[in-house]
Every structure is written in C-alpha cells, then in structure tokens.
Amino acid sequence: MKKCVRARQGRDANPPNIGLTRRGATSPMTAIAQGTPSMLRRFSLCFSDPQLERTYRCDTLPRTLIQGRTAILVGMLVYLLCGLLDIWHVPPEARWGVWQSRLTALLVPTLVLAVSFTSAFQRLAQWWLASVCVAAGFGLIAIQSQVPLENTPYYYPAMVMLTFYTYNFIGVRFTYALGIDALLLVSYNLVFGLLLDYPGHVLFSHNVFIISANLIGGTTGYLVERQGRQLYLREQELEKERRYHHDRSLHDPLTGLPNRELLYDRIQQALAASQRHRKLQGGLFIDLDGFKHINDQLGHQMGDNLLVQVARRLRRSVRKTDTVARIGGDEFFVLARDLASERDVHHLAAKLLFSLRLPLPEVPAQIAIRASIGVCLFPYPDMSVDDIIHRADMAMYRVKTTEKDGYCLAELEP
Known part of the structure; x- marks a missing residue:
C-alpha cells in the first residue's frame, strides 16, 4: 500500500489534542548537588x-x-x-x-x-x-x-x-x-x-x-x-x-529526546508487543524541510533553539505511551504504540504537521517550519527495527521529492 498525503492548510487541519508527554529540562547534576538534603x-x-x-x-x-x-x-x-x-x-x-x-x-x-x-x-x-x-x-x-x-x-x-x-x-x-x-x-x-x-x-x-x-x-x-x-x-x-549519566547516554543532549539507541530499544519492545497481541504500531520518520537554509540564514544558535522548540511541539502532540526521538540533525522519529486502526496514524501525522506549521517564538515570521513525514505501520512479515526505520525513511523521501509538507505511508509488502 502506498499513500502520500498533502497536508491541508488552514484551521480545519487542526486535529483534536491527543495528549502531552514532557521531560524535565533541569540538569540532573544540579539535582545531585542541590536537591538532596545532606x-x-x-x-x-x-x-x-x-x-x-x-x-x-x-x-x-x-x-x-x-x-x-x-x-x-x-x-x-x-x-x-x-x-x-x-x-x-x-x-x-x-x-x-x-x-x-x-x-x-x-x-x-x-x-x-x-x-x-x-x-x-x-x-x-x-x-x-x-x-x-x-x-x-x-x-x-x-x-x-x-x-x-x-x-x-x-x-x-x-x-x-x-x-x-x-x-x-x-x-x-x-x-x-x-x-x-x-x-x-x-x-x-x-x-x-x-x-x-x-x-x-x-x-x-x-x-x-x-x-x-x-x-x-x-x-x-x-x-x-x-x-x-x-x-x-x-x-x-x-x-x-x-542514572544521570545513563540517561545522558540514551538521550540527545540538545533536545533531551531519546536518541537512536534508546529508540531502537523502544521499537524492539513494540515489535515484541505487536507479535504477542497483534496490535498495530506506527513509526513516523520526520524531516524538517529547508532547515539547512534556515540554519545558515539565522545562525547555528538560532537553529539549535529552533530544534529544541520543534522537539517540544512533537512531544506535546503525542500520547504519553508514544516515543519522540531525535535521530540526527533535523530528523526525528515518532513511535506510536497500540493504534486502534490505520486511521489513527493519519490523524497523528496531520496533527504533527499542523503543530510544526504554527509560528515559533523568537523566529522571524517570514520563516516557516514545514516537515516531510514517512510512515511505516507494523507488524508485517520479516520485520526488524532497521527495516521499519528504513521503510519510514524511504516514504519520507517520497514526500520530500514531491510536494513536501505532507506525509506518506510506506509499502507494507516485503
């Protein structure tokens, strides 16, 4: 199955709130030094x-x-x-x-x-x-x-x-x-x-x-x-x-999101759960459109700040049971657990695109954030963590090379 969708502009593209997942931004080392009464x-x-x-x-x-x-x-x-x-x-x-x-x-x-x-x-x-x-x-x-x-x-x-x-x-x-x-x-x-x-x-x-x-x-x-x-x-x-150092080794130091290593572990858990309970899972590969141009125009410090705000918006757009990870540069990955049907992943992809299009604080109004999203649904025969990410990545590139600011479902056949 191959399906690419161009995100609709305007207020009608705003889906209802799915949930909120937050991760504290304070330094654990500060808590070690000051938070425990000695x-x-x-x-x-x-x-x-x-x-x-x-x-x-x-x-x-x-x-x-x-x-x-x-x-x-x-x-x-x-x-x-x-x-x-x-x-x-x-x-x-x-x-x-x-x-x-x-x-x-x-x-x-x-x-x-x-x-x-x-x-x-x-x-x-x-x-x-x-x-x-x-x-x-x-x-x-x-x-x-x-x-x-x-x-x-x-x-x-x-x-x-x-x-x-x-x-x-x-x-x-x-x-x-x-x-x-x-x-x-x-x-x-x-x-x-x-x-x-x-x-x-x-x-x-x-x-x-x-x-x-x-x-x-x-x-x-x-x-x-x-x-x-x-x-x-x-x-x-x-x-x-x-625990702090272990946490740091599994999270992106800039955004605080899970890194590739922790994402692999979460997807592996989702694979096992999908095989046991036959629950539909979704992997969404997200790539920001034109981020390199924005980064070069505004500077790396503003680019880092923009990535932090993007990470925050992605976290706010998913459920607590889902995982938002940064896997490199301006690439993010969302693992959506236990979906009721394929319809849910369409709803989530539209929500993520709408959230990213909203103006960002401290970013010039003429600069808009857009994203291309590739979606891989599983379980499917002979699936693996690398294959799921690869299929979602390929689906994202199909969006990137066509209209951008949209999402596409990957082929489910092996």
Whole structure:
C-alpha cells in the first residue's frame, strides 16, 4: 500500500489534542548537588527532608529485620544462660519467683519475633524492638530484686550487657536506645535505692559501671548510626549520578529526546508487543524541510533553539505511551504504540504537521517550519527495527521529492 498525503492548510487541519508527554529540562547534576538534603539533625540523626527519612527507613527495613531477629534469638539464649547462676546464687525458696520473672520477660521477645513476620512490625519496627529491651531490663531488675545482696555482683553485670545490647546489637536507633537505657537506669536506682535500700557504696558502684557502659555504648551507637546515614546519602548521590549519566547516554543532549539507541530499544519492545497481541504500531520518520537554509540564514544558535522548540511541539502532540526521538540533525522519529486502526496514524501525522506549521517564538515570521513525514505501520512479515526505520525513511523521501509538507505511508509488502 502506498499513500502520500498533502497536508491541508488552514484551521480545519487542526486535529483534536491527543495528549502531552514532557521531560524535565533541569540538569540532573544540579539535582545531585542541590536537591538532596545532606544535613542530619545533630541529636536525633534524622534527615531534614521528611521524604528522604521515610525512604531511608523503607530501604533499611530488610537489614533491620535481619538484625532484629538475630539479636532477639541471641538475647533470649543469653537470658536463659544467666539462669544457670541461680543454682549457686539464688536461695531455693526464691528460684521459682526468679524464673517466673525471667520467663515473663521472655514473652515479649517471643511475641516480637512472631510479629516481625507480619506487616504490623514494618509500620512500628523501632517500637517493637525497643519493647524487647525494656522487657529485658525490667526482667533483670525483677530477678536481681529477689537475689541476696551479697550475690548481686553476679547479676547486675547483666544490666551492663543489656546497655551494649540496646545501643549496638538489636538495631534500635540511637535516640530510642538512649531513652530506654535512661529509663532503666532511673528504675534501677528507684528499686534498689529507695525500695530495697541498697547500701550507698554498693549502688554507687553499680551506677558507675552502668553509666560507663552507657557512655561507651551510646557514643558507639551514635557514631555508627551517623556514619551509616552519611553513607546512605552518598550511595543515593552516586546512584543519582549513575542514572544521570545513563540517561545522558540514551538521550540527545540538545533536545533531551531519546536518541537512536534508546529508540531502537523502544521499537524492539513494540515489535515484541505487536507479535504477542497483534496490535498495530506506527513509526513516523520526520524531516524538517529547508532547515539547512534556515540554519545558515539565522545562525547555528538560532537553529539549535529552533530544534529544541520543534522537539517540544512533537512531544506535546503525542500520547504519553508514544516515543519522540531525535535521530540526527533535523530528523526525528515518532513511535506510536497500540493504534486502534490505520486511521489513527493519519490523524497523528496531520496533527504533527499542523503543530510544526504554527509560528515559533523568537523566529522571524517570514520563516516557516514545514516537515516531510514517512510512515511505516507494523507488524508485517520479516520485520526488524532497521527495516521499519528504513521503510519510514524511504516514504519520507517520497514526500520530500514531491510536494513536501505532507506525509506518506510506506509499502507494507516485503
């Protein structure tokens, strides 16, 4: 089938709006340098951008899950191992009460471990992990309160271990760990200083080691979380830069349109889709008429500006599912996906021609932009990407060598 059409002049050639496809013109490198907040809040270590904070928590959730589950299992084992001390340091009449406290405290990590396999954990991960530490701390206080005073040196070191466990192992954030250990330290002093009236020098020695553990564990936890968040920021910046360079390699640097390489990939996808679903696809090869004369008359800078405006108009004339590419010089290509019938491609070609004939800003009124368009519809037997572009190109030349400012459908027979 061979069909060439001369575009009609006048307002009746204006087809209805098909859609709009836009691509941002701002430099991705500017976004890398300025768009991502790099400042962490000094104490809470939260990102100043709430969206970045949510993204970070979402991205680190899998690691938090693994670390949390591992810490819970190890913590429960250590908690039970500490029960071996009861044989020598807990009076027989108090052992049942001590084990009641220990087993009650172990109910919380058991529950949290089960919840970690549900969506409820994902929403409040830090609170669930914090509850494990709180339960362990109050359990240790309850156990130690039933141990004779002379045997407490064998039990209060567990509070020191819990301090490091909270800051450095289970995966709670620094601010949560600090709040938990402050709560446990106050509770420890209230129980053993006021209720059980421990001698001052004994309670003081316990506090020295527990507070020292908080200073060491807390500082380590703060620095590790801070460095982890800074590393995450850097990884995000590197990923943006990688995507930016990848995007640049697949797009025309002047117009921002897909280049020939990306166009080939899009047409290959359309080929596969047309073979699976038998949907009609269209390739439109567009060549500007007389652009070299315009470029020579107005200068290359104005010519570049004209190409940018042409690219913008072409994008505005197609659907979001379609692709507009610049394949060299003043040549463009439109890939129209999933057409309902051949009638759609006639409508699109007329729309593109009408859009290009409209006056362009900063271009002298006497200079008019016109185009020749060649159209190749597919699928057809033995089609390939190169053949589709070649057929559309040949159809465009038939327009170029005759009346110009029109479009022509390529032969579909092989």
